[in-house]
Amino acid sequence: MADLVSLVRADHDFDFWLNAMDQVMGLAITDLDGVITYVNPKFSAMCGYPAAELVGRSHRVLNSGFHPPAFFRDMHTTIRSGSVWSGTIRDRARNGRTFWVATTILPQLDREGRIYGFVSCRFDITREIEAGETMRRLARVDPLLGVLNRLGLREHIEAGACKEPGGSADCALVLLDLDNFKSVNDNFGHQAGDRLLQEVAARLSMVLHVGDVLSRFGGDEFALVVGHSLERCDIEHFLADLTSVIEVPIEIGITQVIMSASIGFTFLDGGASNAETLIGHADLALREAKRAGGRTIRRVTPELLQDARRRSNLILDARQGLGRAEFEVFYQPIFDLARHECVSMEALIRWRHPLLGLIGPAVFTDVLRNFELVSAIGRFVRREMIQALGAWRRSGVFSGRIAINLTVADFKTTSLTRELLHLLHEQGLDAGCIILEVTETMFLDQKDNVVRAELARLAHEGFEIAFDDFGTGFASLTHLKELPLSRLKIDRSFIADLENGGCDRDIVGGIIDIAHRLGMKVVAEGIETTMQLEILRAMSCDYAQGFLLASPVCGCDVPSELERGRLTLRAIALEKKAQEAGTAAGKDGGSANFAHITAA
Structure with a gap:
């Protein structure tokens, strides 16, 4: 900063440098109490307030309410100690929209080193933040069906959405796999397969209750969090109805396809420590349903979990056994x-x-x-x-x-x-x-x-x-x-x-x-x-x-x-x-006796 000031003083072209800064960043100057004394045109363009409405007021006029009070306490503690503060702030513009700024606040010091004001330099990064949010959202949504994918559902479960007020502790995680879906892709093409998946997703959405969540894990595997409006004892009846809905013929071109599903489920209070463990439990039940021949519903049981642990231990033993x-x-x-x-x-x-x-x-x-x-x-x-x-x-x-x-x-x-x-x-x-x-x-x-x-x-x-x-x-x-x-x-x-x-x-x-x-x-x-x-x-x-x-x-x-x-x-x-020799001898003996009797 000192080098820049020296350069400006040497050049004597202050207007050029001020104009350069106006094109790049928003600049605001406050006194020691945080009252705004100057804003450049770029700052006004960012927030929509003309300079006349900002000068004489504090930055609180831009507070969006997004950040907690502790955020600003830490900021003020830093700059009042004479240090530079840098961070990202979400502000609210004059028209009510919110926007993001990458901000650096520098204390102004007099010749004796005393703070007498602050300079705030801001860059609008709203597009970058929104693009990141879009990418984050897309990373959690299935592009074909527009429902949550595995990552999105995992975060939904980890957030405890099913335990919100009005929710039921009897929520179940359900994994549903379409039987023989591969034959649809093989016989009619992937476009027909996508159309079938969209139809199945639409049918599932129609029968879900308020608060239930539909997700696609990939391929022909769906996941659901259900039970917000059901008692625990009603879950299996609901899932049986779900399979009936799936089995209604689906039109693919000029023909109809009848699908069935294998289902495995576990209750969310089934002892799993995190979402991935819970998904693993439901997957065990799903595999059991598929082993039973498909078109079957299976719930995870202590026996299934014990068998899974046994298999896991055996695989670990095998790794060590090779060595x-x-x-x-x-x-x-x-x-x-x-x-x-x-x-x-x-x-x-x-x-x-x-x-x-x-x-x-x-x-x-x-x-x-x-x-x-x-x-x-x-x-x-x-x-x-x-x-x-x-x-x-x-x-x-x-x-x-x-x-x-x-x-x-x-x-x-x-x-x-x-x-x-x-x-x-x-x-x-x-x-x-x-x-x-x-x-x-x-x-x-x-x-x-x-x-x-x-x-x-x-x-x-x-x-x-x-x-x-x-x-x-x-x-x-x-x-x-x-x-x-x-x-x-x-x-x-x-x-x-x-x-x-x-x-x-x-x-x-x-x-x-x-x-x-x-x-x-x-x-x-x-x-x-x-x-x-x-x-x-x-x-x-x-x-x-x-x-x-x-x-x-x-x-x-x-x-x-x-x-x-x-x-x-x-x-x-x-x-x-x-x-063979004994058989042959028996035949020869029988023939001799027959000849003897005949001769007699």
């Missing part, structure tokens, strides 16, 4: 039914949990739904099994191939092929040693083209691709044509009832026939009885896997389990030969 080497790779031999030899083994993950003991994937399925964890587990299994295969080949224990299950998480990057080739190179092995098993669920993701592209690269490098759990999906035959497959694995659910004949036996026979016609080999998994094995052998099934022949075992027990499988197959073959 503590608690995970192991087990191997289950797969036998060639014609040669009675083990030709491959499937690598299977096991977890030696410090409290639960040795557990398989069926116990920690929630861990395998966690993208980060399943990716890390996949890398661990691939590294361990390839190292084990290298050691077995060098020692002569096992010269076959290893099969491994892949997940969608393994394809989220394009480095899977490179990773496998690097691990094989370290052990002096080639891609033909590895069988990669995929399932149909991997191709239901919107980015299944990434999976297909990586599978093509893997097949090009010489990896064998197998289709696991074949027969349990809806589009498996299409995949036989489109994917680079060389073998099929028949799901164990079809093997279990082979002995009873019926459609399962026909299905298995049909799968084997189709696979052979397409040049593929077939693996039957889940074989537990000799009769199942013999039926599959009669159907010309190529490979067999199951507890009848060999169990999944750790790497150190592989040699003994291989031998057990070979001995079991040979014993079954010898028993069959003995039975």
